[in-house]
Amino acid sequence: MSNINLVKNTLSFFTLPFVLSACVNLQSPEPAEHANIPLSFYSSTNGQSIAQQSYKTFISDQRLLQVIQLALDNNRDLRTAVLNIQKAQQQYQITQNDQLPNIGVSASVIREIDSFKNPNNPYSTYQVGVGFTDYELDLWGRLKSLKDSALNQYLATQNNRDAVQISLIAQVSNAWLNYALASAQLKLAEQTVQTQLQSYEMIKKRFKAGVDNELPLHQSEILLETSRNDVANFKTQILQAENLLNLLVGQQVPKNLLSDQSIASISNETVFTTGLPSDLLNNRPDLKAAQYQLRAAGANIGVAKARLFPNITLTATTGFASTQLKELFNAQSFSWSIGPSLDLPIWDWGTRKAGVKISEIEQQTALAQYEKTIQTAFREVNDALATKMFISDRISAQERLVKSTYRSFQLSQNRFKSGLDSYLAVLDSERSTYAAKQNLLVLQQAKLNNQIELYKSLGGGLEH
Structure with a gap:
């Protein structure tokens, strides 16, 4: 055999499996959703x-942007999401490689005796070859379906990572705002304690002098101790907000990046546009991830259906074999072997068919989850919009309430000083003023939280 013929035979041998492996696509088409x-x-x-x-x-406060950057660099959940992407990428690479034969080189030396020819004279056989084992001919598209499933799982994992980032930015922003709110509430409570302490001392003197009875003294003491309890409570909330922020960021947040007073604005935006509902499907990565999961489920149906058909694998080698080492690489020593293996399902008690039904049920489950994810996304946007519709009206009403209660407090003091009313009216109006101011801080905070929630629910939080 000439060297040219040797090369032709070798190339023909190795291209044969690829010619035979023309695939049939048994995957299920993606069903239409009805969300x-x-x-x-x-x-x-x-x-x-x-x-x-x-x-x-979108975010205007530079301190918050620095805290968010620390979180993106150090948050463990986001780091886990990145590792999941890397894992899914390697799994996809494996399924892609499974469509190709694993080619390897083998060499062996065998010392043996042929009892029929010459039982007293052992001889050696030298062999060098290249080939592959158990290469599956993907006649029914099983390997291709596995690859498509792994690809969609990989794409879903990428979008899950983006969803984690969006959620993380919103959580960090809200925790940062909660720290500022607790600090502002603490300042208001401490100021109120000082004012009420002065009132308590004054009423105590009036009681000892016999001007007032004992009731205003205890009423003043109740208000004072309530404010002191608020001071301790807000100090606790500050520490808890800081602890949560440190957990989200993944390290200790520098004090200079935290705010010790209420935040007036968190965004430069004055009009919070939502775009079209169809934009939501493109902007929210959790919706994309659910869609890729649905596609992966469809590919898994193709895998299950392919198992109903015969599975053919090839084992083949080509190389040289000789009983003389010096003649091993001569043309006369060339050898090859090929051996197909057939796995034909005949009777498995319905196991393979049950596998198909399971994969079809899993596709329907993925469809239901996809539809639920879409419905949840629209609900989150509409909930944020519902809050946004009336939050300004609530703040305006609360601001008027603060002015009214403070004016009532001033009038009560004047009437008390004029001897027209007892000090109980002053204490009651003072309590109302303090509660109104605290509620105003909460509503102002809720407005900022709502802006973050609307941005998040629309799919904001990535770099474009």
Whole structure:
């Protein structure tokens, strides 16, 4: 055999499996979802969705942006999500490689005796070859379906990582705002304690002088101790907010990046546009991840169906074999072997068919989860919009309430000093003023939290 013929035979031998492995696609088509979602958001504003903005553009406070960057660098949940992407990428690579034969080189020396030819004269056989073992001919698309499933799982994992980042930015922002709110509430409570302590001392003197009875003294003491309890409570809330922030960030947050007073604004935006409902499907990575999971389930049906058909694998080698080492690489020593293996399901008590049904049920489950994810996303946006619709009205009403209660407090003091009313009216109006101011801080905080929630629910939080 000439060297040219040797090369031709070798190339023909190795291309044969690829010619035989023309695939049949048994995957199930992606079913249409019926999420029954509204055609539009209520109380939405026309224009490009704020989710199209990078969080670095949407958030205006530079201290918060630095805290968010620390979280993106150190948060353990986000780090786990990145590792999951790397794992899914390697799993996809494995399924892709399974479509190709694993080619290896082998060499052996065998010392043996042929009892029929010459039982008293052992001889050696030298062999060198290249080949592959158990290469599956993907006639029914099983390996291709496995690859498609792994690819969609990988893409779903990538979007899950983006969803984790969006959630992390919102959590860090809210925790940072909660720290500022607790600090502002603490200052107000401490100021109130000082004012009420002065009132208590004054009433105590009046009681000892016999001007007032014992009731105003105890009423004043109740108000004072309530405010002292609030001081301790807000100090606890500050520490807890800091602990949560440190957990989310993954390290100790520097004090200079925290705010010890209420935050007036968190974004430069004045109009919070939502875009079209269809934009939500493109902007929210959790919706994309659910869709990729649905596609992966469809590919798994193809895997299960392929198991109903015969499975053919090849084992083949080509190389040289000789009983003389010096003649091992001569053309006359060339040898090859090929051996197909057939796995034909005949009777398995319905196990393979049950596998198909299970994969079809899993696809329906993935479809239901996808539809639920879409419905949940629209609900989150509409909930945020519902809060946004009336939060300004609530704040305006609360501001008027603060002015009214403070004016009532001033009038009560004047009437008390004029001898027209007892000090109980002063204590009651003072308590109302303090509660109104605390509630105003809470509502102002809720407005900022709502802006973060709307940005998050629309899919904002990535760099564009």
